[in-house]
Amino acid sequence: METILSLNKLHKKFGSIHAVNDLSFDIQKGNVYGILGPNGSGKSTTLGIILNVVNKSSGSFSWFDGKLSTHEALKKVGAIIERPNFYPYMTATQNLELVCRIKEISFDKIDEKLKEVNLYERRNSKFKTYSLGMKQRLAIASALLNNPEILILDEPTNGLDPQGIHEIRSIIKNIAANGTTILLASHLLDEVEKVCTHVVVIRNGIKLYSGRVDEITSSFGVIELSTTSSNKE
Ligand code: ADP
Numbered sequence: 101m102e103t104i105l106s107l108n109k110l111h112k113k114f115g116s117i118h119a120v121n122d123l124s125f126d127i128q129k130g131n132v133y134g135i136l137g138p139n140g141s142g143k144s145t146t147l148g149i150i151l152n153v154v155n156k157s158s159g160s161f162s163w164f165d166g167k168l169s170t171h172e173a174l175k176k177v178g179a180i181i182e183r184p185n186f187y188p189y190m191t192a193t194q195n196l197e198l199v200c201r202i203k204e205i206s207f208d209k210i211d212e213k214l215k216e217v218n219l220y221e222r223r224n225s226k227f228k229t230y231s232l233g234m235k236q237r238l239a240i241a242s243a244l245l246n247n248p249e250i251l252i253l254d255e256p257t258n259g260l261d262p263q264g265i266h267e268i269r270s271i272i273k274n275i276a277a278n279g280t281t282i283l284l285a286s287h288l289l290d291e292v293e294k295v296c297t298h299v300v301v302i303r304n305g306i307k308l309y310s311g312r313v314d315e316i317t318s319s320f321g322v323i324e325l326s327t328t329s330s331n332k333e
């Protein structure tokens with residue numbers, strides 16, 4: 101089985117805070133991984149490190165069994181780690197065309213990706229008319245334009261209403277069913293239970309559990325996730 105990403109004792113300190121504390125786990129092709137932990141547990145920092153936007157303090161990570169440099173590997177990664185940000189007065193299609201120009205990829209996949217996120221019918225509407233859920237779905241379409249091996253999402257349903265949450269989750273499941281590996285960060289146990297096959301539970305940057313989602317008991321999740329404590333030295 102191909103290893104897409106491997107973390108080995110990854111560590112990040114912000115001053116005296118150990119945001120990520122000797123974190124190790126592997127991501128295998130074809131699975132859906134959740135990084136689950138309460139706010140401040142180090143999820144976004146972990147994603148930032150592997151995406152080269154945050155510098156690690158120590159430890160290591162490698163993409164695709166170390167066969168590719170991080171720079172090359174990231175061309176095979178689709179990631180949404182910020183609020184969706186597109187041009188408000190341009191349509192969805194026009195915004196994706198711009199993304200294709202910037203990434204120097206063809207326009208071929210635009211319609212297919214808009215269909216995948218249920219926005220094809222609204223492709224000619226201006227971005228500013230979109231709901232938050234639609235904006236998030238457009239961001240997913242944008243991240244899929246180069247057919248990534250892995251899609252990385254940071255709290256993809258934050259701020260959405262129940263209908264929007266349901267839509268995003270089912271789209272993520274469809275993307276996974278089509279063979280794309282997924283890594284998503286969430287503070288919601290039920291999100292991980294509904295969407296993911298595997299989970300890495302972290303608190304204060306420390307791994308508490310990793311394994312198959314169907315093997316964590318709900319009591320474990322409730323007890324561990326409701327407990328918060330300081331991750332200072
Ligand atoms: P999560 O995404 O799980 O909510 P974060 O990775 O954002 O957690 O944060 C982990 C810890 O690192 C928190 O204590 C947070 O305050 C701290 N932190 C994150 N980014 C910075 C930063 N740029 N400077 C200082 N501290 C930070």
Ligand code: MG
Nearest residue numbers: 143144145254
């Ligand atoms: Mg976060």
